[in-house]
Amino acid sequence: MKVDFVWAPYEKDLDDLVVSYKKKNKFPDVVIMGSGLWHMLHVNNASDFGFQLKELRSHVELLVPVRTKGEEGGGGSVSGRSMHMFWIGMPVLINGMLNTDEKKERMSDTVWHEYDRSLGESKILRQMGGPLVLLDVQSFTWNCGPQCTLDGMHYDSAVYDAAVHVMLNALLIESHQTL
Template sequence: MGCGLWHMLHINNASHFGAELGVLRSSVASLLPISPEFGSDGPVTGSVSVRSPHLFWLGMPTLVNSMLNTEEKKEKMTDLVRVEYEREVERSNMLRKFGGPFQLLDMGSLSWNCGNKCTDDDCLKSFVFNVGD
């Protein structure tokens, strides 16, 4: 899962994003067979042991400001706004390192050195599809 860039472009309100993440976290936690605080295997009510599913959160990639190809993207997808969105992910406790159910796939770190070699419009689509190559 991950939706930061879409929300940043179409809604552009980090507080709203954080509130929605809280709802999502609660919904996901209610579907898990065990408490996400266990982190891995753990008991369910009774004597049954169930393995926790692997849930991943796709973090936002590094933005290449010079590659933003529309005025709307240039206006809404700034580094300051990206930091606000990342802060909301931390505050929402979505990620395992903050007690949540999702393991972070840190696209920001993965895309840091890639820059404009991976993108036509700063979405890093070719990078994502070529990771396994």
């Protein structure tokens, strides 16, 4: 097994990465990507975030066939590459614990919700008709709570371990559906 970590903090970076797979005609079996917090802190424009996600979705859809409703239940198979793509959702931010005034201002609950709404409207997630399966870090961090973070945005490894377990289960389920 080979695992590559690629630092791609902005949606445009993720888009460039996806386009590079297509150009090289070399595709990983599994891609886990996510963005939002970096954009929120350094760009702070939820509309731009949403626009960039729509661009990313259009390129991802060229790599991964989008399943139809009938296929999601295991009733059909998808031809082509066996590539599985996941989106790491944004964690719950605990504003009072954020360690700078800039983070507290730019990463407020209101701004977080604008970014979350832009994510949904981008239709990049499978439950919205897109190609990527959501790893719902928001739910994990909400359930874990403030005792699982020292700075209100980075959480203990248990949260990320849970996301990995969900992803591995999804891979197992999908592999059985396409047999």
